[in-house]
Amino acid sequence: MAQLTRVSGSVGLITLQNPPVNALSAAVRQGIVDTVKKAVSDPLVKCVVICGQNGVFCGGADIREFGAPMTGPPLVPMIHAIEATNKPVVAAIEGAALGGGLELALGCHYRIIHSKARVGLPEVTLGLLPAAGGSQRLPRLIGVPAALELITTGRHVSAAEALKLGIVDQVTDDNTVDTTVKFALSVVGRSLESRRISTFPCPPVSDLDAVFDVAMQRVRQSARGAIAPVTCVQAVRAAATLPYTQGMKREQELMATLFTSGQARALQYCFFAQRAVSRWSMPSGARWDTSKPRPISKAAVIGLGTMGRGIAVALAQAGLSVVAVETQEKQLMDAKQAVSGMLERGAKRRGVAPALGLVSYSHNIQAVAEADLVIEAVFEDMDLKKKVFQQLSAVCKPGTLLCTNTSSLDVDHLASQTPSPELVVGMHFFAPAHVMKLLEVVYGPRSSPQAVATAMQLGKKMGKVSVAVGNCRGFVGNRMLKPYMEQAFFLLEEGATPELVDQALEEFGFAMGVFRMSDLSGLDVGWRVRKADGLVDPDATSGRSARIRQGRRYSPLGDLLCEQGRFGQKAGRGWYQYDKPGSRVAKPDPWLHNFLEQYRARHGLGVRHIDHQEVLERCLYALINEGFRILEDGIAAGPEDIDAIYVFGYGWPRYRGGPMFYAGMVGLANVLERLEHFHQVHPDVPYLQPCSLLRRLVASGSPPIQKWREVIRKVHSQL
Numbered sequence: 001m002a003q004l005t006r007v008s009g010s011v012g013l014i015t016l017q018n019p020p021v022n023a024l025s026a027a028v029r030q031g032i033v034d035t036v037k038k039a040v041s042d043p044l045v046k047c048v049v050i051c052g053q054n055g056v057f058c059g060g061a062d063i064r065e066f067g068a069p070m071t072g073p074p075l076v077p078m079i080h081a082i083e084a085t086n087k088p089v090v091a092a093i094e095g096a097a098l099g100g101g102l103e104l105a106l107g108c109h110y111r112i113i114h115s116k117a118r119v120g121l122p123e124v125t126l127g128l129l130p131a132a133g134g135s136q137r138l139p140r141l142i143g144v145p146a147a148l149e150l151i152t153t154g155r156h157v158s159a160a161e162a163l164k165l166g167i168v169d170q171v172t173d174d175n176t177v178d179t180t181v182k183f184a185l186s187v188v189g190r191s192l193e194s195r196r197i198s199t200f201p202c203p204p205v206s207d208l209d210a211v212f213d214v215a216m217q218r219v220r221q222s223a224r225g226a227i228a229p230v231t232c233v234q235a236v237r238a239a240a241t242l243p244y245t246q247g248m249k250r251e252q253e254l255m256a257t258l259f260t261s262g263q264a265r266a267l268q269y270c271f272f273a274q275r276a277v278s279r280w281s282m283p284s285g286a287r288w289d290t291s292k293p294r295p296i297s298k299a300a301v302i303g304l305g306t307m308g309r310g311i312a313v314a315l316a317q318a319g320l321s322v323v324a325v326e327t328q329e330k331q332l333m334d335a336k337q338a339v340s341g342m343l344e345r346g347a348k349r350r351g352v353a354p355a356l357g358l359v360s361y362s363h364n365i366q367a368v369a370e371a372d373l374v375i376e377a378v379f380e381d382m383d384l385k386k387k388v389f390q391q392l393s394a395v396c397k398p399g400t401l402l403c404t405n406t407s408s409l410d411v412d413h414l415a416s417q418t419p420s421p422e423l424v425v426g427m428h429f430f431a432p433a434h435v436m437k438l439l440e441v442v443y444g445p446r447s448s449p450q451a452v453a454t455a456m457q458l459g460k461k462m463g464k465v466s467v468a469v470g471n472c473r474g475f476v477g478n479r480m481l482k483p484y485m486e487q488a489f490f491l492l493e494e495g496a497t498p499e500l501v502d503q504a505l506e507e508f509g510f511a512m513g514v515f516r517m518s519d520l521s522g523l524d525v526g527w528r529v530r531k532a533d534g535l536v537d538p539d540a541t542s543g544r545s546a547r548i549r550q551g552r553r554y555s556p557l558g559d560l561l562c563e564q565g566r567f568g569q570k571a572g573r574g575w576y577q578y579d580k581p582g583s584r585v586a587k588p589d590p591w592l593h594n595f596l597e598q599y600r601a602r603h604g605l606g607v608r609h610i611d612h613q614e615v616l617e618r619c620l621y622a623l624i625n626e627g628f629r630i631l632e633d634g635i636a637a638g639p640e641d642i643d644a645i646y647v648f649g650y651g652w653p654r655y656r657g658g659p660m661f662y663a664g665m666v667g668l669a670n671v672l673e674r675l676e677h678f679h680q681v682h683p684d685v686p687y688l689q690p691c692s693l694l695r696r697l698v699a700s701g702s703p704p705i706q707k708w709r710e711v712i713r714k715v716h717s718q719l
């Protein structure tokens with residue numbers, strides 16, 4: 001797992017070998033300890049170079065080992081032993097040196113990096129801190145403010161920036177190992193006293209308290225309940241205020257509080273879930289590893305409203321040439337300006353040239369004739385979309401993939417409008433489409449594996465977390481959102497206020513509570529859908545018919561607000577009031593409170609005390625129960641798919657792992673028991689009835705989430 005060879009006569013070359021990223025597993029750590037010992041005691045070896053095989057230095061600790069009891073030599077003494085040697089040890093960094101990988105490099109006496117490589121201490125993103133000396137060495141090397149920023153954000157740093165910050169000694173464009181070997185030979189015989197970072201004093205900071213107060217305030221604000229960033233600040237403070245040995249002791253103590261925390265488990269689960277979703281499968285048996293995507297170089301977008309503009313930007317930023325089609329002349333003009341602006345701002349942020357030349361515009365659908373893939377983003381209107389799909393079938397060259405960005409319409413029905421339904425999939429982006437990480441790739445029974453593979457690959461190219469899901473009303477994300485939102489409406493009827501509900505959800509860690517989110521996205525969106533579903537009845541003002549529709553409990557509150565023109569932020573009023581239309585600062589609205597009181601009185605609804613726990617259980621368990629139904633129905637292949645959708649598209653706090661992971665954390669039996677209770681109290685809300693997969697999992701002893709697929713498979717095989 002680490003190999004020692006002698007090169008250039010007197011250089012001991014240690015190569016870390018643990019594909020794909022040379023993570024520091026127990027075997028690798030043992031290999032490093034053994035090879036360093038051997039190199040140091042070999043009189044023919046004058047200096048040592050540490051590198052990683054296959055173009056990656058080291059991706060850090062082996063995250064898969066975190067859940068199990070620790071075996072093998074620990075990292076801290078291993079790195080100390082390297083730093084303490086009397087022969088120069090030089091790190092040859094290719095690809096990445098992250099987490100424990102960078103900590104290992106910081107224990108070396110010199111660091112040479114390839115110009116395309118990057119370094120960082122991303123432990124905070126896994127709910128941890130750099131506890132192999134990283135929190136103590138980095139501030140000593142580059143100063144407190146820069147180290148604080150890197151450690152609390154986990155940001156990866158380019159080779160050029162690493163050189164500027166002083167993390168590395170040299171950047172090379174040539175063969176990194178050869179360059180490092182030459183460098184190592186050139187420093188043989190030089191004193192190593194000034195090269196051991198642990199012996200450095202921490203560079204003084206003029207107003208230490210102020211620096212740490214500001215940092216603490218910043219992380220508390222942005223972390224919204226995550227504990228690791230706060231602990232990282234404390235660890236860096238120890239570096240700035242304590243001698244190295246005491247700082248290390250503090251680092252270990254702080255790490256011990258994080259290591260076994262639920263947040264660390266959740267974040268590490270998210271790390272693997274994000275990668276697992278790319279290994280998609282369909283109920284037909286089609287899979288990611290047996291389905292070859294088509295090459296796509298020219299794409300088209302139809303409809304340049306809110307979504308189409310962002311989609312065009314995302315495609316162009318991924319290097320595709322894009323034909324953007326919009327029928328309304330004024331919209332087309334506005335869209336040109338908006339798309340160019342987004343491309344320019346994005347390019348400025350990334351330090352590259354804007355891809356303006358990649359986008360061409362037209363008001364004529366004929367312009368898409370040569371596209372390899374088309375994404376339709378016109379109004380959410382089935383008749384209009386059907387017409388567009390029929391036109392596309394006539395215009396596009398054979399084999400063009402036809403995708404829809406619909407958020408609620410039936411992808412299969414659209415596919416049936418074309419002579420090649422196997423070429424149709426949903427590509428459900430989230431607003432703003434060039435920013436949001438999530439993409440739901442929706443396949444129907446006739447979508448070909450190749451179409452799915454192509455959309456998934458295109459999503460990856462655009463930097464999205466793409467999740468393949470089956471076709472159903474609302475797909476995965478919006479389908480689960482429905483019971484969540486409806487429970488929030490019911491809570492208002494029963495005595496809660498929008499402020500109370502939102503506060504509970506925001507304290508849980510959501511970026512925005514359900515009512516602030518509804519105001520942001522516009523109340524009219526749901527109103528239109530409910531109208532189309534025949535649920536809205538303005539004449540039903542009192543009595544049973546007002547609150548029971550289609551045989552189940554219904555809250556007309558959202559409809560009543562829309563009838564008053566309270567569409568949310570854009571109207572300056574919704575569940576909250578705003579200073580002016582478009583303003584983002586939500587303020588409690590006495591009108592709304594009064595309206596709720598009158599509504600409850602009209603319907604003879606008693607007001608109960610509702611606490612945060614009830615808000616969380618009612619809203620989240622209803623959403624989770626729908627998630628289990630989605631798994632049971634085979635719409636999502638596994639819980640990781642649902643969790644990735646919620647974390648990357650719906651603001652679910654990552655340190656809580658996603659709804660399905662959260663259900664496991666609070667206990668499936670507990671979720672089941674609460675759902676049973678709520679369903680008993682609200683028998684007219686069918687979705688509160690616990691799903692049979694949930695019952696099955698509880699009956700199987702509530703296995704860990706990694707084992708749910710086995711139970712799901714059994715359920716499917718019995719259907």
Ligand SMILES: CCCCCCCCCCCCCC(=O)CC(=O)SCCNC(=O)CCNC(=O)[C@H](O)C(C)(C)COP(=O)(O)OP(=O)(O)OC[C@H]1O[C@@H](n2cnc3c(N)ncnc32)[C@H](O)[C@@H]1OP(=O)(O)O
Nearest residue numbers: 023059060061062063064098099100122131132256259275
């Ligand atoms: C009571 C207890 C007291 C406890 C006290 C404890 C004291 C302990 C002291 C010492 C602790 C030291 C802790 C430490 O060192 C901390 C760390 O190092 S944590 C790890 C930090 N590293 C990272 O976060 C890097 C993660 N990886 C990446 O960012 C990317 O993978 C990378 C940029 C390296 C490569 O990206 P890319 O090419 O895009 O490939 P993928 O991301 O798809 O990855 C490919 C494949 O590799 C798997 N993988 C990547 N990194 C790791 C890893 N570090 N460990 C395990 N596996 C890793 C990844 O999951 C992919 O495999 P899949 O099968 O697809 O999932």
Ligand SMILES: NC(=O)C1=CN([C@@H]2O[C@H](COP(=O)(O)OP(=O)(O)OC[C@H]3O[C@@H](n4cnc5c(N)ncnc54)[C@H](O)[C@@H]3O)[C@@H](O)[C@H]2O)C=CC1
Nearest residue numbers: 303304305306307326327328331377378379380406407431
């Ligand atoms: N707005 C959102 O947050 C999200 C919307 N969606 C879906 O994306 C689609 C588009 O939504 P928005 O961008 O919000 O709508 P929008 O109303 O902002 O834009 C639609 C655009 O399509 C244009 N258009 C209509 N008919 C056309 C045709 N035949 N050819 C070319 N252009 C035509 C309109 O002029 C308009 O500019 C809808 O299906 C919606 O459900 C999906 C995810 C999120």
